[in-house]
Amino acid sequence: MSLTLATTTPGEPEIFPSLQGEGPSAGRPCVFVRLSRCNLACRWCDTAYTWRFTGDIRPHRDDLTFERSENQITLDVREVAMRILALRPTRLVITGGEPLLQAPALGRLIPMLKEAVPGLEVEIETNGSVPPPHSITQLVDQFNVSPKLSHSGNDESLALVPALLREWAASTKAWFKFVVADEDDVNEVAELQAIYHIPAERLFVMPEGTSSKILRERSKWLAGAALTHGWRFTDRLHIHLYGDTRGT
Numbered sequence: 019m020s021l022t023l024a025t026t027t028p029g030e031p032e033i034f035p036s037l038q039g040e041g042p043s044a045g046r047p048c049v050f051v052r053l054s055r056c057n058l059a060c061r062w063c064d065t066a067y068t069w070r071f072t073g074d075i076r077p078h079r080d081d082l083t084f085e086r087s088e089n090q091i092t093l094d095v096r097e098v099a100m101r102i103l104a105l106r107p108t109r110l111v112i113t114g115g116e117p118l119l120q121a122p123a124l125g126r127l128i129p130m131l132k133e134a135v136p137g138l139e140v141e142i143e144t145n146g147s148v149p150p151p152h153s154i155t156q157l158v159d160q161f162n163v164s165p166k167l168s169h170s171g172n173d174e175s176l177a178l179v180p181a182l183l184r185e186w187a188a189s190t191k192a193w194f195k196f197v198v199a200d201e202d203d204v205n206e207v208a209e210l211q212a213i214y215h216i217p218a219e220r221l222f223v224m225p226e227g228t229s230s231k232i233l234r235e236r237s238k239w240l241a242g243a244a245l246t247h248g249w250r251f252t253d254r255l256h257i258h259l260y261g262d263t264r265g266t
């Protein structure tokens with residue numbers, strides 16, 4: 019069984035050590051594995067190279083050039099496991115693209131890794147619109163669920179799936195992480211919290227941005243909104259540390 023991964027440079031799968039930059043485990047040393055392909059097409063996606071391939075006809079930001087599919091590589095699950103284990107992980111973050119599109123192969127990868135590294139904790143970064151198989155919800159320790167608001171430019175019926183949002187809200191493994199670009203988005207978060215009864219202690223807001231300057235500007239008022247609503251605030255540590263750089 020194989021996985022299709024993003025690449026840092028052509029032919030080099032994007033598997034890398036870094037501090038978790040976002041959410042409840044921000045600051046923790048992790049190994050990241052970035053899978054390719056996504057079912058959505060966020061206008062401001064900072065990893066568009068994982069899904070924008072020539073011929074992709076979905077609505078896109080027109081300022082992005084089509085990335086050629088050299089940005090992905092397909093490897094056997096065992097090869098991926100070996101590359102991850104070589105980095106001696108204590109905590110693994112599986113991201114993308116949308117990693118739950120490849121759930122069956124993850125169902126093979128994660129047990130291999132947990133057997134090799136007793137106590138290994140696994141996080142998945144997901145847009146919350148792809149149903150996780152039961153096997154995955156059992157295997158994974160933490161889901162960082164980032165439902166896409168209207169400013170992402172996605173079709174709402176694709177991005178916000180009511181039955182799934184209810185399940186995520188009811189799961190103590192799921193931590194919400196809403197990307198916020200301007201003050202209108204704050205109202206949308208408040209509406210979703212009310213509709214789906216998302217507990218405030220599992221609700222993070224995070225500024226949209228891929229530079230320290232923009233993140234700092236947005237954080238000034240977003241921190242205030244988090245205080246007002248009783249939500250948690252997360253920054254994007256890796257952007258401040260490394261900029262908008264693949265493999266960091």
Ligand SMILES: C[S@@+](CC[C@H](N)C(=O)[O-])C[C@H]1O[C@@H](n2cnc3c(N)ncnc32)[C@H](O)[C@@H]1O
Nearest residue numbers: 062063064065114115116143144145164226227
């Ligand atoms: C690239 S996505 C991959 C995982 C999954 N597709 C998702 O969207 O959650 C990883 C995280 O980065 C966030 N993200 C992507 N582009 C961003 C940007 N320009 N500003 C802030 N967060 C961004 C997403 O919302 C998500 O929380």
Ligand SMILES: Nc1nc2[nH]cc(C(=O)O)c2c(=O)[nH]1
Nearest residue numbers: 036037038039113143256266
């Ligand atoms: N350091 C670091 N932390 C992250 N947290 C979520 C990320 C992602 O792209 O899913 C990410 C990332 O790309 N880098």
Ligand code: SF4
Nearest residue numbers: 056059060063115145
């Ligand atoms: S869902 Fe995630 S990977 Fe997909 S386009 Fe949006 S931010 Fe990018």
Ligand SMILES: [Mg+2]
Nearest residue numbers: 064065113256
């Ligand atoms: Mg990232």
